[in-house]
Amino acid sequence: MPPRSYVSPARSAAAAETRERVIEAASRTLREGESIARFSLDTVAKAAGVTRLTVYNQFGSRRGLLEAVFDEIARHGGLHQLADAMTMDDPRAALDRMVEIFCAFWSRDSAVGRLHDAMATDPEFAEAVRERNERRRRGVTALIDRIAARQASPQARKDAVDLIFALTSYPTFASLSAAGRSRDEVCRVVQAACRAALQPLTLSNPSS
Amino acid sequence: MPPRSYVSPARSAAAAETRERVIEAASRTLREGESIARFSLDTVAKAAGVTRLTVYNQFGSRRGLLEAVFDEIARHGGLHQLADAMTMDDPRAALDRMVEIFCAFWSRDSAVGRLHDAMATDPEFAEAVRERNERRRRGVTALIDRIAARQASPQARKDAVDLIFALTSYPTFASLSAAGRSRDEVCRVVQAACRAALQPLTLSNPSS
DNA sequence: AATTAGATATACATAATGTATATTCAATCT
DNA sequence: AGATTGAATATACATTATGTATATCTAATT
Numbered sequence: 213m214p215p216r217s218y219v220s221p222a223r224s225a226a227a228a229e230t231r232e233r234v235i236e237a238a239s240r241t242l243r244e245g246e247s248i249a250r251f252s253l254d255t256v257a258k259a260a261g262v263t264r265l266t267v268y269n270q271f272g273s274r275r276g277l278l279e280a281v282f283d284e285i286a287r288h289g290g291l292h293q294l295a296d297a298m299t300m301d302d303p304r305a306a307l308d309r310m311v312e313i314f315c316a317f318w319s320r321d322s323a324v325g326r327l328h329d330a331m332a333t334d335p336e337f338a339e340a341v342r343e344r345n346e347r348r349r350r351g352v353t354a355l356i357d358r359i360a361a362r363q364a365s366p367q368a369r370k371d372a373v374d375l376i377f378a379l380t381s382y383p384t385f386a387s388l389s390a391a392g393r394s395r396d397e398v399c400r401v402v403q404a405a406c407r408a409a410l411q412p413l414t415l416s417n418p419s420s
Numbered sequence: 421m422p423p424r425s426y427v428s429p430a431r432s433a434a435a436a437e438t439r440e441r442v443i444e445a446a447s448r449t450l451r452e453g454e455s456i457a458r459f460s461l462d463t464v465a466k467a468a469g470v471t472r473l474t475v476y477n478q479f480g481s482r483r484g485l486l487e488a489v490f491d492e493i494a495r496h497g498g499l500h501q502l503a504d505a506m507t508m509d510d511p512r513a514a515l516d517r518m519v520e521i522f523c524a525f526w527s528r529d530s531a532v533g534r535l536h537d538a539m540a541t542d543p544e545f546a547e548a549v550r551e552r553n554e555r556r557r558r559g560v561t562a563l564i565d566r567i568a569a570r571q572a573s574p575q576a577r578k579d580a581v582d583l584i585f586a587l588t589s590y591p592t593f594a595s596l597s598a599a600g601r602s603r604d605e606v607c608r609v610v611q612a613a614c615r616a617a618l619q620p621l622t623l624s625n626p627s628s
Numbered sequence: 629a630a631t632t633a634g635a636t637a638t639a640c641a642t643a644a645t646g647t648a649t650a651t652t653c654a655a656t657c658t
Numbered sequence: 659a660g661a662t663t664g665a666a667t668a669t670a671c672a673t674t675a676t677g678t679a680t681a682t683c684t685a686a687t688t
Contacts, residue, residue: 329540383591408616
């Protein structure tokens with residue numbers, strides 16, 4: 213008696229739809245709520261018009277839901293434009309563009325701020341977000357390798373990568389935003405700082 | 421029948437001692453615990469050898485305890501050296517020193533990282549920490565005012581202040597540390613970035 | 629000896645995550 | 659058409675936290 217199983221177009225379509233609805237409700241709740249502390253699966257479920265148990269069915273846990281929201285935001289956040297940026301002829305222009313893309317990403321949906329808050333209370337979720345950020349680090353590394361003069365030391369390259377990685381992170385964006393800057397103003401400041409971080413890579417006199 | 425009240429040296433001394441013991445236990449718990457999520461007043465109370473209710477008596481709430489821990493760490497974190505730094509003749513050297521002092525502060529006690537995590541879940545605690553950070557911003561502002569050339573625009577000054585404020589923040593320190601750097605290596609990178617942030621203030625040609 | 633401050637004991641209210649079990653209902657297969 | 663299956667629901671329960679309330683205990687002061 214092997215249980216006969218089947219795939220149901222209508223069923224899985226409906227399931228995908230509720231899934232979308234829950235993700236939408238979750239990101240809205242994150243956006244409108246004043247703190248991640250108030251973000252409960254109860255709230256989300258009610259906002260989506262489903263039961264809390266349905267959320268567990270779809271995402272397994274609070275963490276699963278948060279990851280799904282993060283991925284959804286990333287999908288619609290314009291990060292796909294990075295591919296084009298990376299192929300630009302001038303790697304410095306590419307870096308400028310990269311900063312622009314990430315500033316747009318961090319500012320597009322305020323839910324990303326709340327998701328970064330969630331990293332504080334859930335180490336595994338934090339790890340998942342960090343892994344997703346590693347793509348940014350790899351992008352920066354690739355650009356630095358193109359920008360750096362041949363005689364630039366590995367240490368100087370790593371310094372530049374780590375610094376630019378920090379400068380393009382969400383916390384830096386949030387700090388500059390909190391100082392009362394528009395997205396474009398933040399972008400301008402970060403771009404300038406990143407350009408400055410390149411200086412040690414091009415000067416033929418590496419301090420010694 | 422006004423209740424006669426009195427101050428009791430032995431009483432308040434004993435109270436102060438338990439208070440210290442609880443703060444010590446709390447910071448130890450923060451230091452050793454792997455996440456702020458696991459930080460409960462139950463744990464702290466047991467570690468301090470008191471009841472959870474005693475913690476409420478002394479600090480009023482979880483937030484009150486966290487603030488007390490933060491202030492205790494700040495008291496022994498070497499921030500008093502900032503006064504000397506600010507009076508240095510060379511404001512650039514003072515800035516270097518300031519970075520040094522804050523790198524030492526952020527790295528001295530790993531509990532500060534957990535306290536920053538706590539900001540994510542408690543908006544009022546976050547506000548309290550932000551207020552304490554404003555002293556750093558004022559220090560940076562004072563130095564920038566001394567460093568900036570007379571013709572430097574207010575905008576350029578604000579850019580430098582906000583950027584250096586972000587560069588000397590805990591999140592930046594944590595990001596650079598996570599990249600596998602020692603405290604001194606982080607300090608060196610941040611100092612270089614801060615010096616670079618001063619460039620636009622001294623060049624007599626402000627881009628136009 | 630009465631009183632008082634600080635700590636304790638016990639109990640309770642509330643909210644959140646997560647698990648377990650049985651059930652409803654519409655879509656799919658034979 | 660009737661049996662079966664997947665998704666969602668209903669209900670219940672265990673666990674862990676914060677925070678409040680009330681009464682009691684004990685040692686320091688008056």
